Amino acid sequence: MVTRRLIDWRDGIRALLALALFGLLLGHATAQDTASGPTEPLSIVGRQGRHVFAVEVMRTDADRSRGLMYRRTMAPDHGMLFDFQASAPVAMWMKNTYLPLDMLFIRADGTIAKIAADTEPLSTKVIPSNEPVLSVLELNAGTAARLRIHAGDRVEHALFERTPR
Incomplete structure (x- = not known):
């Protein structure tokens, strides 16, 4: 027993x-x-010089809808680039996104139209581009301020090289 x-x-x-x-x-x-998935190189060139990032590119509706949802961390030199395929006014939100982000709204010619800094995690508040843009780049919150990135700075990536200027 x-x-x-x-x-x-x-x-x-x-x-x-x-x-x-x-x-x-x-x-x-x-x-x-x-x-994170596969990345591509992206640079932002402004008055303070060139800043290089490794970005995931979201090219499909499903990928764009998911974005950075549910992620808890992102490396400081990484980001996510949303390719909307054509210039149009867009709106973003932070639903199910735990990371505070800087959102850079980018015109077809690669210039930054607007920066929405330090967006609120998990919010359903709509963040509009206020003008037609081809893409949005999401970076960790505070990155734009820390690197002194401003509207008018130029984003260099293959997405903008294929776009007629």
């Missing part, structure tokens, strides 16, 4: 360890789902 209890105890520990391992694997898969 003592032997049977010892075996049951060991089986219980094995089951708990297996459950814990499953939880870790599931958590890793979830983290992978919200981790």
Whole structure:
């Protein structure tokens, strides 16, 4: 009878360890789902010089809809570029987005039209471009101020090279 209890105890520990391992694997898969994807180089050129970033580019409606939702971190030199395929007035929001962001609204010629600094995480407040833009670049909040990026500065990326000026 003592032997049977010892075996049951060991089986219980094995089951708990297996459950814990499953939880870790599931958590890793979830983290992978919200981790950053492939990046492309992007530069912002202004009065303070050139600033280089690695950006994920969102080219489809599904990707643009998801954006940075559910992510908890983003490297300081990373960002997300939303390619809207054509110039038009756009509006962004922060629903399900935990990171405070700077949003740079960019015209088809690559110039920054507007900067919405330090946007509010998880907000459904609409952030309009106020004019036709081709894309929006999201950076960690405070990046534009820290690097002295301003409206009128130029964004260099393949997206703007293909756009007629």
